Amino acid sequence: MSNWEIAVNRAIQNNVPRVYSVLEAHKYIEDMARKVREGKLKVLGNIEAYVEETLKSVKRTGGYGYYVATPEEAREIVLKIIGDRKRIILGKSMVAYEAGLREFLLEKGKEVWETDLGEFLIQLAEEPPSHIIGPAIHMTKEKVRELIKERLGEDPGESHEEIVKFVRNFLREKFLSAEVGITGANAVAADTGTIVLVENEGNIRMSSVVPPIHISITGVEKILPNLEYAMLESLVQSAYAGLYPPTYVNVTSGPSSTADIELKRVSPAHGPKEFHLILLDNGRVKASHDPILQEALLCIRCGRCHYHCPTYKAMGSGWGVPPYSGPMGAMWSYVVYGNKEQALLCCHSGACANVCPMKINIPKVIEYIKSLYFKG
Amino acid sequence: MNTVKHTMKLVSDEMSTSLMPFPVDKKLCYGWAQDIPRGGETILYTGCAYQLALLGHSYDRLIPLITKIKGIEKLKGLASKVITPSKDQVERSWQILRKMATILRKTGVEFGYLYEDEPYSGAILLEMGLIDEFKEVSKKVFSIFEKYNVKRVITVDPHTQYALLRGKEMNNTAIEIRSFYEMVGGFKASGVFTIHDSCLYSRFLGLRDAIRNIVRSSGINLIEDPMITGRDTSMCCGSPIAPVNYKVSDSIAKMRAESLKKLSPNVLVFCPFCYENLKAHVQVKDFMEVVNVE
Numbered sequence: 001m002s003n004w005e006i007a008v009n010r011a012i013q014n015n016v017p018r019v020y021s022v023l024e025a026h027k028y029i030e031d032m033a034r035k036v037r038e039g040k041l042k043v044l045g046n047i048e049a050y051v052e053e054t055l056k057s058v059k060r061t062g063g064y065g066y067y068v069a070t071p072e073e074a075r076e077i078v079l080k081i082i083g084d085r086k087r088i089i090l091g092k093s094m095v096a097y098e099a100g101l102r103e104f105l106l107e108k109g110k111e112v113w114e115t116d117l118g119e120f121l122i123q124l125a126e127e128p129p130s131h132i133i134g135p136a137i138h139m140t141k142e143k144v145r146e147l148i149k150e151r152l153g154e155d156p157g158e159s160h161e162e163i164v165k166f167v168r169n170f171l172r173e174k175f176l177s178a179e180v181g182i183t184g185a186n187a188v189a190a191d192t193g194t195i196v197l198v199e200n201e202g203n204i205r206m207s208s209v210v211p212p213i214h215i216s217i218t219g220v221e222k223i224l225p226n227l228e229y230a231m232l233e234s235l236v237q238s239a240y241a242g243l244y245p246p247t248y249v250n251v252t253s254g255p256s257s258t259a260d261i262e263l264k265r266v267s268p269a270h271g272p273k274e275f276h277l278i279l280l281d282n283g284r285v286k287a288s289h290d291p292i293l294q295e296a297l298l299c300i301r302c303g304r305c306h307y308h309c310p311t312y313k314a315m316g317s318g319w320g321v322p323p324y325s326g327p328m329g330a331m332w333s334y335v336v337y338g339n340k341e342q343a344l345l346c347c348h349s350g351a352c353a354n355v356c357p358m359k360i361n362i363p364k365v366i367e368y369i370k371s372l373y374f375k376g
Numbered sequence: 377m378n379t380v381k382h383t384m385k386l387v388s389d390e391m392s393t394s395l396m397p398f399p400v401d402k403k404l405c406y407g408w409a410q411d412i413p414r415g416g417e418t419i420l421y422t423g424c425a426y427q428l429a430l431l432g433h434s435y436d437r438l439i440p441l442i443t444k445i446k447g448i449e450k451l452k453g454l455a456s457k458v459i460t461p462s463k464d465q466v467e468r469s470w471q472i473l474r475k476m477a478t479i480l481r482k483t484g485v486e487f488g489y490l491y492e493d494e495p496y497s498g499a500i501l502l503e504m505g506l507i508d509e510f511k512e513v514s515k516k517v518f519s520i521f522e523k524y525n526v527k528r529v530i531t532v533d534p535h536t537q538y539a540l541l542r543g544k545e546m547n548n549t550a551i552e553i554r555s556f557y558e559m560v561g562g563f564k565a566s567g568v569f570t571i572h573d574s575c576l577y578s579r580f581l582g583l584r585d586a587i588r589n590i591v592r593s594s595g596i597n598l599i600e601d602p603m604i605t606g607r608d609t610s611m612c613c614g615s616p617i618a619p620v621n622y623k624v625s626d627s628i629a630k631m632r633a634e635s636l637k638k639l640s641p642n643v644l645v646f647c648p649f650c651y652e653n654l655k656a657h658v659q660v661k662d663f664m665e666v667v668n669v670e
């Protein structure tokens with residue numbers, strides 16, 4: 001068995017039964033998922049209007065909102081916000097990867113650190129993520145130890161605990177000295193301009209609160225009609241990722257503030273003094289107008305379809321254009337990169353559609369992309 | 377990947393002229409049939425799937441050669457020289473089809489057969505994503521059924537069943553499409569097996585439970601595990617992507633076989649393509665090979 005096969009089998013054995021038992025133990029999750037689908041469809045039916053509403057809402061909270069059409073525009077805006085500041089930390093964000101943000105900022109001479117453990121490891125290894133939730137699932141702990149020794153010149157120790165402790169200590173100073181924190185968003189509420197982020201490590205909470213400037217970059221399809229839907233989305237995402245209850249759900253509406261002196265609201269307080277939300281299009285709005293491709297935009301990035309997919313099991317990150325992999329990656333490689341070839345590797349086994357919380361008919365979307373490949 | 381485009385163009389051209397995906401001696405498709413009336417309101421329709429499955433792999437292996445032999449036109453000539461299934465392979469697939477016909481007859485179903493007029497279903501075009509081309513082929517397939525005044529078609533494999541159902545939807549026809557496994561029952565068999573579900577039967581055509589009931593009631597001791605043979609955990613055999621990437625298809629088959637072997641060294645299948653993809657990695661039998669027909 002190859003290293004990848006060993007790693008992916010372990011991930012499947014750990015994750016798949018856990019998701020089934022979470023769903024069995026908390027029956028309301030399926031109802032929440034249905035509601036999230038309904039909310040997302042509402043937005044996708046009129047995405048331009050929801051983008052506008054979201055940007056207005058962000059402004060109302062004292063934040064800055066931007067709609068950007070392309071990754072280039074996203075990078076430019078991020079650079080403008082960062083200015084001369086040097087020390088940047090990243091919370092896990094697939095859209096930041098899609099926009100090539102880390103590489104771009106490094107090229108501009110910034111010191112950039114990924115703070116999610118998996119992302120940190122693939123940053124050290126200079127590899128693409130192998131799964132959308134567990135970006136380093138392809139690495140065994142032995143490999144992780146070697147990697148840290150080689151790249152950071154120190155032996156973190158042998159056990160999982162020792163390695164995690166080493167990284168925690170290494171990153172602690174980066175968190176405290178960071179001037180800008182960049183995160184993604186699991187969901188964005190159009191009515192309040194709030195972003196919701198779900199996580200277990202605590203790195204996102206720190207990235208979004210400790211540095212004086214917080215930038216959230218996400219796709220326009222993450223917008224939900226209101227904060228109720230957005231909260232539900234974060235819970236559904238964590239449940240279908242097998243991480244329920246989530247350790248942390250972070251809710252951010254604008255910069256930090258206080259009204260503790262004479263009830264006069266002043267900003268900042270302890271958290272960031274600036275909050276910026278960048279909504280990236282990059283093919284999403286166009287896809288929302290196509291009745292079949294629109295389904296792909298319902299994806300909440302839970303990563304469950306991967307573990308039920310034969311092609312992903314065989315190819316890992318080799319299937320899809322990074323950071324998108326697996327069945328959702330075959331759809332998203334087309335939505336954002338225009339790549340139709342990835343769809344050809346789908347076996348149409350159909351398990352992905354059955355396990356998807358958003359009930360996306362993934363084989364149908366992929367069949368459509370395949371047909372475009374042969375037409376084009 | 378461009379090779380795939382060229383190959384599928386070749387397949388689609390062949391389909392539009394001969395209604396077969398590859399150049400093939402039609403006798404391979406109908407040679408199994410004995411004493412079945414020609415035509416009729418109900419027909420047994422093989423779509424030549426069991427028979428062509430024997431050739432598919434050889435074509436899949438040939439695909440990477442296309443660029444080397446400079447030109448897809450030459451594939452045809454090359455294929456006819458190197459691709460011939462062995463006599464044993466052909467006999468095995470014919471025996472399966474004969475057994476199915478016998479079982480149907482015993483169940484009291486009256487049916488006919490189209491012999492050399494039986495077309496291929498176009499399944500490969502559909503599954504590869506050549507939807508417009510599939511629509512065209514499917515139209516022709518249904519017009520052959522109409523020419524024979526067929527009212528009901530009984531298919532014997534999941535790919536043909538799926539292709540006909542999709543074709544029925546596209547052509548808006550009243551012809552009834554039924555699977556062999558929806559119509560039969562009361563089998564006798566023995567032995568210890570695990571089961572490899574066809575993805576199409578299990579997750580697209582709603583036949584997972586019907587097939588399990590047939591197997592369990594036959595007397596077979598079926599070994600299952602929710603993580604290996606569950607509704608959404610049972611993986612594909614990899615066959616559908618063999619024309620795109622033979623290596624990945626084979627590694628999927630190998631992984632699938634390895635997990636099935638944890639349950640039993642003997643694996644039952646219900647699809648000729650699953651059989652072909654898995655057979656190099658595990659002892660596999662079509663269900664028709666293990667049932668007794670007195």
Ligand code: SF4
Binds near residue numbers: 328359360
């Ligand atoms: S396609 Fe569905 S199962 Fe796959 S990551 Fe997206 S929401 Fe999850």
